[in-house]
Amino acid sequence: MQVASNRVRAAADSFEPIRQFYFQSRYADRRGDPGICDFTFGNPHEMPLPGLVEAIRHHAVPCNKDWFAYKTSESGPQALLAERLGQELSLPFEPADIALTNGAMAAIAVAFRLLLDAGSEAIFSTPAWFCYEPMLLAADAVPRKVRLQGERFDLDLSAINAVISSRTRVVIINTPHNPTGRIYSRDQLTALAELLNRASERIGRRIFILSDEPYRRIRFDGHDFISPAAVYPWTLISYSYGKVLLAPGQRLGYLALSPLMPSEDKQAIQDSLFAAQMALGWCFPNAVMQYAVPDLEGLSIDMHALTAKRARMTAALEQAGYDVLEPEGTFYLFCKYPGGSGEQCWDALAKRDVFVMPGRVMDVPDYFRISLTASQPMIERSLPVFAEVANAIRSERQAAE
Ligand SMILES: Cc1ncc(COP(=O)(O)O)c(C=O)c1O
Incomplete structure (x- = not known):
């Protein structure tokens, strides 16, 4: 007899490839062994930033009886973030535009709860971060996937336009993009905004953008960043400190509303934010992380080392x-195997204790993702292995010809 709800079963089916990878693969067996080269997830492999440790330690000491009382979006961090985000994106955020969340995942879940009814459709481009689909399914919404196009994995605007229906409520844009490292240009985003204005008119409902930007501050070569919130007023931004601080287990992030949103729509969303965060199960960050926001805002992983x-x-x-594909942002390298099947290459690397994120969990089996958060010794140990596996694949191919 069925026990779990249909929507959770659908989410579980969608999570299955990543669950198997994490719990039932050779990676599952070897994870945690200090001798392996672990390029899978964006996890730290070195000690945390001293500034982060100091901030948590400092703010863990109570200053009054309410220190650990229930905390929603506290007015101090809201005001500070409105100012800092305003400077960063050149947009006039107000404190009420910022909802503090426990990471980007909670911000995304809150955005889905705010914008989507059962059966509403949400569009995103693939390859994509592997949580959008199960999170949509768990929200009883319908994921509509379109492929990114070409060798550089550009947004395919005509494909997006083609899947818009009367039930479309949101288009998810992830920039800088996981796994490709692409940062979308102002021209691309402006064209998307024009498309969504026309489509919203056509279907008689406003289509929102959820701009998922947790890697926004991790950019190479001084690359510009433009948020969809600056070109399309009906944009919600999800952000996480988990990437820039490389501390994804200390949950902190926010959902921010574009200040350009017409005031009636913005007010309606602001008025519903509290209910969405509460009803989803207290999607606010812990007290200590909220107090630490001013200290954490200026901190970052070492971009020189990452470069x-x-x-x-x-x-x-x-x-x-x-x-x-050399990334413009994020801490990932998106790579294509030199031949053979993705499965065969992944196994050959894994047998030699080099673990990469297999492309099959992102619908691109010939590709893999490397997280540059691996330590320098892991990188040096892995390079001869990557070369050896590529040579073996080439020799096999030549022998077969
Ligand atoms: C594109 C993207 N969005 C959102 C998240 C969630 O970030 P967090 O776990 O810090 O909430 C991730 C994490 O890997 C991500 O890659």
């Missing part, structure tokens, strides 16, 4: 015969 890792791995992998 050096990107250069070292890109050059070595390309030389070994892998195609690497």
Whole structure:
């Protein structure tokens, strides 16, 4: 007899490839062994930022009896974030535009709860972060996937336009993009905004953008960033400190409403934010993380070190015969195997204790993702292995010809 709800079963089916990878693969067996090279998830492999540790330690000491009382979006961090985000995106945020959440995942769940009814459709482009689909299914919404196009995985606006229906309520844009590292340009986003204005008119309902930007501050070569919130007023931003601080287990983030949103719509969303966060099960960050916001705002992982890792791995992998899409942002490298099946290559690397995120969990089986959060010794140990596996695949192919 069925026990779990249909929507959770649908989410579980969608999560199945990643669940198997995490709990039932050779990675599951070897994870945690200090001898492996772990390029899978965006997890830390070195000690945390000292500034983060200091901030948590400092703010864990209570200053009054209410220190650990229930905390919603506290007015102090709301005001500070409105100011800082305003400077960063050149948009006039007000404190009420910022809802503090426990990470981007909670911000995304809140946005879905705010915008989607059962049966509402949400569009996103693939390859994508593997949680959008199960999160939509768990919200009883309908995921509509379109492919990113070409070798550089650009947004395919005509494909997006083609799947818009009378039930479309939101288009998810992730920039900088996981897994490809692409940052979408102002021109692309403006064209998307025009498309969504026309489509909203056509279906008689406003289509929103959820701009998922947790890697916004992780950009290479001084690359510009433009948020969809600056070109399309009906945009909600989800953000996380888990990436820039490389501390995804200390949950902190926010959902921010574009200040350009017409005041009637913005007011309606502001008025519903509290209910959505409460009804979803207290989607607010813990008290200590809220107090720490001013200290954490200026902190970042070492971008020089990350840039050096990107250069070292890109050059070595390309030389070994892998195609690497050099990222403009994020801490990932999106790579194509030099031949053979994705499964065979992943196994060959895994047998030698080099673990990458398999593309099959993102609907791109010939690709894999490398997280540059791996330590320098892991990187150095892995490079001969990547070369050896590429050579073995080439020899096999030649022997077969
Ligand atoms: C594109 C994207 N969005 C959202 C998240 C969720 O971030 P957090 O776990 O910090 O909430 C992630 C995490 O990997 C991500 O890659």
